[in-house]
Amino acid sequence: MTVDNWRPCEWGDLAELKYGRALKGYRDGRGSTTVFGTNGPVGTTEADPHGAGPGVIVGRKGAYRGIHYSPGPFYVIDTAFWLEPVNEVDIRWAYYELLTHDINTMDSGSAIPSTSRDAFYKMPVLLPPLDDQRRIVAVLGSLDDKIASCLKAIGLAEALGDALLRERLTVDADGEPLWRPEPLGEALAVLETGSRPRGGIKDIDGGVVSLGAENIQSAGVSRAKRFKYVTEDFAEKMTRGVLQDGDVLVYKDGGKPGNFIPHVSAFGEGFPVARAVINEHVYRVRTKAPVTQGLLYWVLRSEWLDREMRNRGTGAAIPGINSTNFRSLPFPSLPQEAIANLGPTLDSLLKRMLMLGSEIATLEETRDALLPELISGRLRVGAVDGVLEEVLM
Template sequence: MGFKDSWKQLKWGDIVTLEYGKALRGYKEKTSGYPVYGTNGQIGFHNEFLSKTPGVIIGRKGAYRGVHFSKKPFYVIDTAFYIKPRNLDELDLRWAYYELLTKDINSMDSGSAIPSTSRNDFYALPVFLPPLEEQKSIANILSSLDEKIETNNQINIKLEEIAQAIFKQWFIDFEFPNEDGKPYKSSGGEMVESELGMIPRGWKVGKLLEIAEILMGQSPKSEFYNTEEDGLPFHQGVSNFGYRYPTHSTFCTQALRVAKEGSILISVRAPVGRLNIADSELIIGRGLGAINSKNNCNSYLYYLLQKTFEVEDRFGSGTIFNSITKKELEHIKILIPRAELMDSFDNIVRNLDEQILIYTKEIRVLSNLRDTLLPKLLSGEIRVPAD
């Protein structure tokens, strides 16, 4: 049986209405409660909701208007719509969310001065609607992948928080283990004066170049760029930076400046100080630098740079846009602990960083699988038994 024999050919206006969001104050101060959504996704929490069930949110105003799903009751502000089914016995909202991900919402423009989603265009959009049980089966497959991806993301965040907490305890609060395994400063560890304040004896104020090697990027000619994965991944700046690791969309066959796998990538112009890590050899353009530890302590160096550049554009200069030179990077003042302490930290935290990389690679596999299955399941090319 072809899918057209059991799927109804309808228009979205036959099965849903687009409800307007409402203006709301105070949601940005909230950190718990019901999620609040706008054009580009969740923007906070509030103690009120507009929809008492999970549901689909569609951006209404702005250059980019996305489709989002809330697993719990939610609020929508006035830059977005939310879907209200005409018949809950006919439509699974999770299926509706995935179906709408295959559509170009941004093309449904009302023609106003500010780009705005046209309700009439949306209502006229055709849809092939499977039976409810088949909708649920499709949504179960896709949502199980999304849930695993989200679980991995949350694990990665927790692992990094653990590493950051250890770094703060050891190198900011100076509570690293002393010879007896007790917190150094609070156990009476000797502190001495420095130009950066009181520091543990044996530490010193130095420059980044004393513990790190810095390679500045150089951009090949555009004739060597491609999207067919010929050559090495190429990154000009931060446009493809992700959580920890960049995604690769451009490749290059002219390798002028190559960051080796594991190098800390740092943006050196507009903005200065954003970080990622190279998950493979890659070519860096003029907007990036690659930094590596001189004593094989890249995990320590990564968290040091995180702290040093926690405020972007803190360093650098420029009349048109901010940038930083290699010399300026090399001469940034830092505290340099004893070498054995950096090494001890790295031995502990390197395991956490390796786990983050493993989970990140799994996220990519799952994401590719979901993105491959999504259009095939929603078009009926791949059928799912209702049971």
């Protein structure tokens, strides 16, 4: 296919894949240069960057190897490549074009799955004139920039909620909160898991979304972009694990032996979907008055409860926290006045985070639908202006 004066060529005509280099100390939080590996950002460094940015990073080693974009300075470790294009290629257009390819099919044949540079260079590409590249970037980039703005707002709300909780807590000389005599379980009205049909759900491609551990990151944030489902009939018959707005969700079990890493999220306001159930690896948690869902969310997200859950969930062959251990978690001692004042504020913050998460899902859906059409030339930029304005309002 040709579009106007778009030129058919191969990626080897347009760019070179440059090898990353091994680096130590990038997980210690020092430096302002983002460090990338095969799956994306892995830390920061004070070392000289490979590029001032923007730049494109291409996964080199591993079963899953992604395409990543860095708006600023970047350093690439030895599990990835970075792209050095010729002048006629807009680097962000290159990023979007590469997202239309599956580099995980380009194995070099080594024991560890690795991207073949030869196969990469042979990938076909339809190269628009630079002005057209920039118009495409303006559309897709505006959506990604809005997503980034929403994620930043979620992060700020998360930090604000944590700060408000800490402000109300009484801590001892070691910085530990004073715990009330009754455990967390006394403040809970609901603690339950869901289920899946006998025989599994891998062949079910529609129905009601079934959220699992992979969907639990934090309120408004979900890295999993594909959902699993149970049938409508199965969901209707479920007596446990049917989600309601405001439910707090906790990753219950799984992971590497001896290392339980809890995750706490929430459901509602269309995030991550309007209707869902949970499987047996996730807790649905609701409180009794006067403790609110927002207060519960930030207590469970606190460093102290994170540590307590890790301690209770580590040691089994399949690490996790059972309902007895979850109910026995401590709950901070807060005056009734503090709970009455703090609870509604945290509820509002949690609601805002969920609404932003729902907005992100809409933006991502729009971007993912437009990307292959714009990159292929099947859809021209002028045809999407009205839709874009409506989505970005």
